[in-house]
Amino acid sequence: MTSVSEPSVEIKITVAENRLSLMRLVFGYGIQFKVPAGTRVSNFLQQALCTDADYIENRIQTLFMDGRAVDDPESEEIHSPCTLAVSAAMPGVFGAAFRKQGTYSGLRRHCSQIRQDQENRVKQGRIVAVTVKCFNQVAADLGNELLEAGVVMNLKDFLDFWARQGSILEKDNPEVQINHTKIHAREVTEILCQKTGTLRIQINAANTNGG
């Protein structure tokens, strides 16, 4: 399991610690990985999100593969390009219905994961692309470390994120580098809108202790 290789752009941003939660909104757009077909969802998520089986079992209570609820990530396998979305427990009838193996899963039986037919599966071992969206507490729990290590996302998605949230960040005048060149935060859109493909984003919290 690897991140998608060779993103066309790399951006590094150093933000104030209280802006990390803002940066974690990128997980709502999805981050990208490549993985051998046949990998179990639970194993993939542990590696992709740098966490352990206990977290996948207990904290992630709502899990979707291409919009269909997954009840058993231990046995579910990734066989073709897909989007996984992960969330903590959710409120209401909806939350109860979509909870993994929940009492009310019957309420959404038409939207539960159906094992892929053998013929539609990519050959075992072939590499497939997976987008992972992390919502709510999952992003809060795991996001900072992932951002520090660097994640890959669709460049167009990042531009949408920046268009909506960049003005808040620009006020702080954060340190920004694109492909190792320092730029001003307000130049981000102008530079990136000329590019396509994926982008690797790395976020560090500024040391606010004054040295």
Add this chain to the structure above:
Amino acid sequence: MDKILRIQMGPDHPPKAVTEPIGDYAGLGGRGMTSAVVAKEVPPLCHPLGADNKLVIAPGLLSGSAAAMSGRISVGCKSPLTGGIKEANSGGQAAQVLGRLGYAAIVLEGKPAEDKLYKLVVNKDGVEILPADDLKMLGNYDAVEKLTSEYGDKICCLSIGQAGEMKLGAATVACTDMELRPSRHAGRGGVGAVMGSKGIKAIVLDDSGLSMRSPKDSDKFKEANKAFVAGLKKHPVTGQGLPAYGTNVLTNVVNEAGGYPTYNFKTGRFDKAAAISGETQAETETARGGQATHGCHRGCVIRCSGTYMDKDGHYLTKQPEYETVWAHGGNCGIDDLDSIAMLDRLDDDFGLDTIEMGATIGVAMDAGLAAFGDSAKAIELVKEVGKGTPLGRILGSGAGVAGKVFGVERVPVVKNQSMPAYDPRAVQGMGVTYATSTMGADHTAGYAVTANLMGVGGNVDALKPEGQIELSRNLQIATAAIDSTGMCLFIAFAILDQEETFQALIDMINSFHGLNFTGDDVTEMGKKILKMERDFNERAGFGPKDDRLPAYFRQEALAPHNITFQVNDADLDTMFDF
């Protein structure tokens, strides 16, 4: 809470207040009280805006006590929107204050002879009914400001905005929160229109000089309350998710599931959902100096609300709820939180149900009155309601009326009430509740209390089609019971998963009232309420044809899962076989 305050508005006499013992209604609170009074005292075939209808306002069984989360107030009547029985409930301070004033209910009856407005002032010294023409056609915010300047800042208010005065089907009753903002609403079914028809603009409640209600067994009550609070705090939904992101935490997840009604229920996904998600909303609020975590009443420990500031850092509205963000957001193709917050503010001020108004604007967009995504036009349309223009009055009458006037087939209503933010094709069990609820399409009618804990329905096989009916039935029974306690419905999440938290709730009720309720008794209460409501609706002329989703939900497949609503009519008709 051993008395009922009846406000008799006429027409044969000037408005007068009569206080009477609680009598046969003893032991009832919240929805149990409102539905019992309406079912017994309101002629089912009466005109909802006529003198025979009554507006019943009831705190819960534990309101006014130290019980956590006991701040829900129920407002019931024959609905001008659905034509059936209605209970809408709200947070804010009113339930606690009314409980401390000792009233199990306020019942507004009759109709004034003249077109005059009144306000009701209730405090420890008694009740006054006073002229209030100076409040005429004021929005809720201005009306409350005037009342505060007159009665001080220790009061709380129930009020109607322009929509209630115009007696529109989407009109709400507003309740002030801890900061005396009219930001909490008994929203559904046009209850504000009935208050308007009684000529009551506002009810001022003042519990100065009164203390909290005392439990029969103080030690047991304290212990149960402590266990209840601990249960809420340790649960990941009530202890973490809701406080951090509010109910709008659902946007990303419902959207991902493909059950997020978008562009007036045309598709199940909104590609800009992340921009209006609870996560984004919380960040926006804190970045502007607002709060992402805030309670709507004293004694709330979940604190799922917040304060939304405009771009200049000034208070605009409370944190818009998930349903509001969906209704005015994805349902209308709008991806701008500031516009959604403005629409929420306007709805609160005019006194409009945000779900009904969002759904109505969606229908209006389908009719070509505005393009999907045009937030400026959506704001203009809602302002039409506040101004009382002919167009505004049509829109303020709800999606059903707007659909008829503008010739739109895709109108997402059941019993003429708009559906909330979960497409019934993606969550079919929710569709069963929308179709069969006594209240019209309502997501809270079957909220979430586990069948196993409540002991209703036995073992459900959820994978069989009839399992959808059983699950919905169990949830509707349980919800009716919880609504009667006056507890915030969000406690349901902790009760769902934690048996000891459910037991703590039962223990609180028992120790407070000196009762020996069991889970079975609570279930029986829920069944009794539903049967009362169902009976009223049948006497009002409702039948199986009213327990149906609009036909297009069976005909148009919803993307991305490409499914239609599949629960058959015969199964729907078994809902009330208990």
